[in-house]
Amino acid sequence: MKNLIENILDLAKLKRVDYADIRLVKRQNEEIGIKNGKVEAFAQEEDSGFGIRVLFQGAWGFACSSKINKKEMESVFGKALKIARASSRAVQRKVFLEDTKPKLDSFSTPILVDPFRVSPERKVDLLLRSEALLRSKPKVKISEAFMGSYKTEKIFASTEGSYIEQRIIECGAGISATAIEASEVQVRSYPNSFRGNFATRGYEWIEDLELERHAERVAEEAVALLYAKPCPSKVTTLILDSSQLALQIHESIGHPIEMDRVLGTETSYAGTSFIQPEMVGNFQYGSEIIHVVADATYPGGLGTFGYDDEGIEAQRVPIISNGILVNLLTSRETAHLLGKKSNGTMRADGWNRIPLIRMTNINLEPGNWTLEEIIGDTKEGLFLSTNRSWSIDDKRINFQFGTEIGWEIRNGKLGDMVKNPTYTGITPRFWRSCDAIANRDYWQMWGTPNCGKGEPGQVAHVGHGAAPARFRNVQVGVMK
Amino acid sequence: MIGIERRYPFLKKIIRDSPFDQTEIVLLAEDSSLTRFTHSTIHQHVAERNATLILRVISNKRIVVLTTNLLTPASIENLFERALSIAKIQPPNEEFLSLPQKKSFPQVKTYYEGIDYLTPRRKVEILRKLFLKVKDKGLHASGSFSNGVVELLVLNSLGVEAYQKYSDLVFHLIVHDQESSGYASFVSRNPSSFNIESLAQEAIDRVRRIPEVTIEPGEYEVILEPYAVAELLSFLGYLGFHALALQEKRSFFCNRFGEKMVDERVTIYDDGLEEEGLPIPFDFEGVPKKRVVFFESGMARDVTYDSFTAGREGKESTGHALMAPNTEGPVPINLFMKGGTSSLEEMIRSVRRGIYVTRFHYTNVVEPMKAVLTGMTRDGTFLIEEGEIKKPIKNLRFTESALRALSRVKAISKERRLCSEGTVYSRRFITGVVAPAIHVDGFYFSGASKL
Numbered sequence: 001m002k003n004l005i006e007n008i009l010d011l012a013k014l015k016r017v018d019y020a021d022i023r024l025v026k027r028q029n030e031e032i033g034i035k036n037g038k039v040e041a042f043a044q045e046e047d048s049g050f051g052i053r054v055l056f057q058g059a060w061g062f063a064c065s066s067k068i069n070k071k072e073m074e075s076v077f078g079k080a081l082k083i084a085r086a087s088s089r090a091v092q093r094k095v096f097l098e099d100t101k102p103k104l105d106s107f108s109t110p111i112l113v114d115p116f117r118v119s120p121e122r123k124v125d126l127l128l129r130s131e132a133l134l135r136s137k138p139k140v141k142i143s144e145a146f147m148g149s150y151k152t153e154k155i156f157a158s159t160e161g162s163y164i165e166q167r168i169i170e171c172g173a174g175i176s177a178t179a180i181e182a183s184e185v186q187v188r189s190y191p192n193s194f195r196g197n198f199a200t201r202g203y204e205w206i207e208d209l210e211l212e213r214h215a216e217r218v219a220e221e222a223v224a225l226l227y228a229k230p231c232p233s234k235v236t237t238l239i240l241d242s243s244q245l246a247l248q249i250h251e252s253i254g255h256p257i258e259m260d261r262v263l264g265t266e267t268s269y270a271g272t273s274f275i276q277p278e279m280v281g282n283f284q285y286g287s288e289i290i291h292v293v294a295d296a297t298y299p300g301g302l303g304t305f306g307y308d309d310e311g312i313e314a315q316r317v318p319i320i321s322n323g324i325l326v327n328l329l330t331s332r333e334t335a336h337l338l339g340k341k342s343n344g345t346m347r348a349d350g351w352n353r354i355p356l357i358r359m360t361n362i363n364l365e366p367g368n369w370t371l372e373e374i375i376g377d378t379k380e381g382l383f384l385s386t387n388r389s390w391s392i393d394d395k396r397i398n399f400q401f402g403t404e405i406g407w408e409i410r411n412g413k414l415g416d417m418v419k420n421p422t423y424t425g426i427t428p429r430f431w432r433s434c435d436a437i438a439n440r441d442y443w444q445m446w447g448t449p450n451c452g453k454g455e456p457g458q459v460a461h462v463g464h465g466a467a468p469a470r471f472r473n474v475q476v477g478v479m480k
Numbered sequence: 481m482i483g484i485e486r487r488y489p490f491l492k493k494i495i496r497d498s499p500f501d502q503t504e505i506v507l508l509a510e511d512s513s514l515t516r517f518t519h520s521t522i523h524q525h526v527a528e529r530n531a532t533l534i535l536r537v538i539s540n541k542r543i544v545v546l547t548t549n550l551l552t553p554a555s556i557e558n559l560f561e562r563a564l565s566i567a568k569i570q571p572p573n574e575e576f577l578s579l580p581q582k583k584s585f586p587q588v589k590t591y592y593e594g595i596d597y598l599t600p601r602r603k604v605e606i607l608r609k610l611f612l613k614v615k616d617k618g619l620h621a622s623g624s625f626s627n628g629v630v631e632l633l634v635l636n637s638l639g640v641e642a643y644q645k646y647s648d649l650v651f652h653l654i655v656h657d658q659e660s661s662g663y664a665s666f667v668s669r670n671p672s673s674f675n676i677e678s679l680a681q682e683a684i685d686r687v688r689r690i691p692e693v694t695i696e697p698g699e700y701e702v703i704l705e706p707y708a709v710a711e712l713l714s715f716l717g718y719l720g721f722h723a724l725a726l727q728e729k730r731s732f733f734c735n736r737f738g739e740k741m742v743d744e745r746v747t748i749y750d751d752g753l754e755e756e757g758l759p760i761p762f763d764f765e766g767v768p769k770k771r772v773v774f775f776e777s778g779m780a781r782d783v784t785y786d787s788f789t790a791g792r793e794g795k796e797s798t799g800h801a802l803m804a805p806n807t808e809g810p811v812p813i814n815l816f817m818k819g820g821t822s823s824l825e826e827m828i829r830s831v832r833r834g835i836y837v838t839r840f841h842y843t844n845v846v847e848p849m850k851a852v853l854t855g856m857t858r859d860g861t862f863l864i865e866e867g868e869i870k871k872p873i874k875n876l877r878f879t880e881s882a883l884r885a886l887s888r889v890k891a892i893s894k895e896r897r898l899c900s901e902g903t904v905y906s907r908r909f910i911t912g913v914v915a916p917a918i919h920v921d922g923f924y925f926s927g928a929s930k931l
Contacts, residue, residue: 039570041805045547062526066549083525086600092521121569183849264518267622389844393856398929455624457905
C-alpha cells in the first residue's frame with residue numbers, strides 16, 4: 001500500500017502541484033435495531049476507497065474512487081489535478097496553507113473489548129432483553145433498542161512528508177419507549193434520544209450503559225407523559241440536564257465557531273455564523289462562568305482522534321474563557337486569518353469526502369454547584385431533559401429546542417411533570433444568562449453521531465461534555 | 481460511464497446459487513461532481529466514483545442486510561458467509577411475508593447524455609459567467625453546482641430484474657450583498673434545460689438592497705414560495721403519508737381517512753412517473769411506482785407501502801421501498817401538490833399586510849401528530865403591504881402546524897416548481913418535490929433572528 005501512496009505523491013511532485021495529500025479509508029459498521037420484540041434491522045456495512053486532494057495554482061481539486069489499484073489511483077490523481085487546474089481559473093483568493101512539520105505516527109483509540117469481536121448473539125440478546133422490559137407497560141406501543149459499532153482505519157500521507165495511520169473504534173446503544181393514546185404520542189429514551197449515547201470506547205461502554213436497569217423507568221415516564229400537563233408558555237428560569245445542554249452547546253456554540261462558516265464557505269447549505277473573525281478576543285459570548293474548550297484528546301469522546309485529516313495533531317484549546325470568545329475551530333487554510341495555527345479540526349466523512357472544519361469534543365467546563373443546590377436555589381422555573389427536536393437559523397442566532405420531558409420547579413423543589421416542553425432564545429443572550437453550572441460529579445460526555453454539514457453531505461461524529469446548568473429569563477412553551 | 485449492466489450475469493448467478501429462502505441484490509453506482517462557491521470564488525470542486533452492493537437475505541423469516549463497496553467475488557462470497565451466521569441468531573420476524581414478485585415497469589426517460597458534457601472546465605466557465613453577471617450588479621454569488629450519473633440495479637430470487645440509469649443536475653444559488661440575499665435553484669434530469677442567465681436573474685431580482693427591518697412575531701397572512709411549500713410537504717411525507725407511521729399509530733392520518741382535513745383546494749400525491757418531477761419508475765425493491773393520493777380536494781385518502789408494510793395488511797406494495805435497511809418506512813420521495821388558478825402576482829396583490837417567504841431553513845418537528853413544525857425563514861423574507869412587496873425583513877422563526885396551514889389556504893398558484901435540497905449524504909439518489917406557491921390566511925411566527 002505504501003508503494004501505491006508514494007507513487008501518487010511522487011507523481012504530484014512531478015506535476016509541480018502546490019500540495020497534495022491522499023487518504024485511504026476503510027470503514028466497518030454494524031447496526032442492530034430491535035422494535036416491538038423483533039429484529040427490525042441487523043445490518044453490517046464495509047466501505048473502502050481513497051481520495052486525493054490537490055492544490056494547484058492556489059485552487060483545490062479533489063477526486064476519489066473505491067477501486068484501490070495503481071492505474072485507478074493515477075487516473076484519479078489526474079482528475080483531481082484537472083479539476084484544480086480548471087478551478088484555478090475562477091479563484092479570486094489563492095489558498096494559503098500554513099507551514100507544518102511532517103508527522104510520521106500512528107494512533108488507536110484505546111479500548112478494552114473490540115465490539116466487532118463480541119458475538120452477534122450476545123448483542124441481540126442484550127437488546128431484546130432491554131427492549132422487552134419497555135413493553136411491560138401496555139400503553140407503550142413502540143419499544144425500541146439500538147446498538148451501533150463503527151471502525152475506521154485510515155492512512156493520511158502528503159507531499160510534505162506526513163504519513164499517519166489511525167484506527168478509531170466507536171460504539172453506542174440506547175432504548176426508547178413510545179406511549180400512544182388517542183392522538184397523543186410521547187417518547188422517553190435512555191441514555192439519550194436518537195439511538196442512545198456513543199463514545200470512542202469498546203464494548204465495555206455498551207455494558208456500562210446498563211440498558212436493562214433503566215428500561216422500566218423509561219417506560220413509566222413515557223406513559224406518565226400522556227397524562228402530564230402541557231408545558232406552560234412564559235418567560236422563566238430554565239435548568240437543562242446535561243444531555244440537552246450538550247445539543248445546546250452543539251448548535252449554538254459548536255457550529256457558530258467553525259471558521260469555514262464564519263468565512264462563508266457553508267453559505268449554500270448549512271449556513272454562516274453571526275461570529276466575525278474580529279470578535280475573537282473581545283466578544284462576550286456568555287456569562288463569566290462559561291468556559292468552553294475544543295478537546296480532541298478527551299478519552300472516550302466521540303470527537304476524539306489522534307490527527308485530523310490534514311495531519312494536524314489533536315489538541316485541547318480554549319474557545320470561550322470567562323465568557324469571552326478566544327478562538328475558533330480552524331484549519332491550515334484558515335487559522336492564519338486569526339493570526340493563529342490550525343487547531344486540528346479538519347475531518348472528512350470517509351474516503352469520498354474532503355475534510356471540513358468539524359467540531360471535536362466541544363465541552364462546557366463544570367461549575368461549582370450540585371444539581372440539587374441549583375434546583376434548591378430556584379424559586380420558580382422548569383427542569384428539562386433529553387432532546388426531542390432542534391432548530392436554529394442559518395447564522396446560529398435564533399434557536400428553538402423541544403425536549404422529551406420536563407418538570408416544574410416551585411420553591412426549590414421539582415414539581416409536576418410537563419409534556420411537549422419547548423424553549424427558544426437568542427444565542428449570546430441565552431449564554432449570558434447562565435448563572436449556575438453543576439460540578440464535575442454531574443459532568444458527562446455525550447456523543448453526537450449525526451452532525452450534518454457540507455455538500456455532498458457529510459456526517460461527523462462529535463462529542464460534548466456538559467453538566468446541568470441554569471439560565472434566567474428564557475421563553476418556554478413556544479406554541480400559539 | 482459506470483456500466484453496472486455488465487455485472488448482471490455475475491449477480492444473477494449469485495442469486496441463483498444463494499442458500500437462502502429469498503435473496504435480493506441492489507447495486508447502486510454513481511459518477512458525480514460537485515462545485516461550491518462563495519463570494520463569487522470557487523472553494524471546493526470534487527468528483528466521486530463509487531458502487532455499492534446491498535445484499536438482503538431472508539432465512540426462515542430472519543432478515544439480514546449487508547452492504548459493501550468491495551465488489552470482488554471473494555468479498556461477495558464472504559458476505560453470504562456472514563449473512564448465514566447472523567441469520568441463525570435472530571428470532572424470526574413473523575410479520576415478514578415475502579420479497580416482491582417480478583412486475584413490469586413503464587419505460588421512463590431518466591438519463592440525458594448532455595450530463596457528460598459537464599466537464600470541470602465547462603462547469604467553471606458557467607460559474608465565471610455567473611460571477612461576472614452578479615458582479616455587474618454589485619453582488620456576490622454563493623452556492624453549489626452538482627451533476628451526476630446514477631445507475632440502479634435491483635435483482636431478487638423471485639425474478640425481479642430492474643435496471644435504470646439516471647442523470648441529474650442540481651444548482652443552488654444565493655445572490656447577496658451585505659444587507660440582503662436572494663435565492664433561486666434549479667434541478668432536473670435534463671441538463672439542456674439549465675440556463676444560468678435566467679437562474680441568476682431570478683436570484684438577483686429578489687435582492688432588495690435596503691436594510692432589513694425587524695417585525696414583531698405573531699400570526700400573519702403569508703405567501704409561501706414553492707421552496708417553502710416543498711419543505712412542508714416533505715415533512716408531511718416523513719411524518720404521516722406512509723404505511724409504517726399509520727401502522728404504528730403515529731401518523732396524523734390515524735382514523736381520519738375520508739375526512740376533510742385540509743382546504744378543498746389542496747390535492748397532494750406521489751407520482752414516480754410524472755415528468756415534471758424527478759421520475760423514478762421503480763423502487764429499491766424493483767416494484768413499479770404507483771401514483772398514491774394523500775389528500776384529494778382536502779380529503780385524507782391513502783398512504784404509500786413497501787413490501788413489508790403491504791404484507792402486514794395483505795395489500796400490494798405501491799412501490800415506495802427505500803434502500804435497505806430502512807427503518808423510517810416507505811416515505812414518499814416524488815411528492816406533488818396540485819396547482820391552483822392564481823398567478824403569484826395576483827396572490828401578492830390580494831394581501832393587505834403579510835409576509836412573503838422564499839424558503840425555510842433547519843425545519844424540525846415539534847408535535848408529530850399535529851404536524852407542528854418549527855424552522856427559520858431564509859434568503860428573502862419580505863413585508864407585503866397593500867398588495868406590494870415593500871421591504872426585506874429579518875429572518876423569522878415559525879412554529880406552526882403544516883396541516884393547519886394547508887387548511888387555511890386562500891389561493892394556490894398555477895405555476896409549480898420542482899424543488900430539491902439535492903443534498904447527498906452517503907449515496908447519491910436525488911429526489912424532489914413539485915409544489916406551487918400558496919397564500920395562507922394565518923401562519924404563526926414565534927420569533928425573529930436578531931442579536
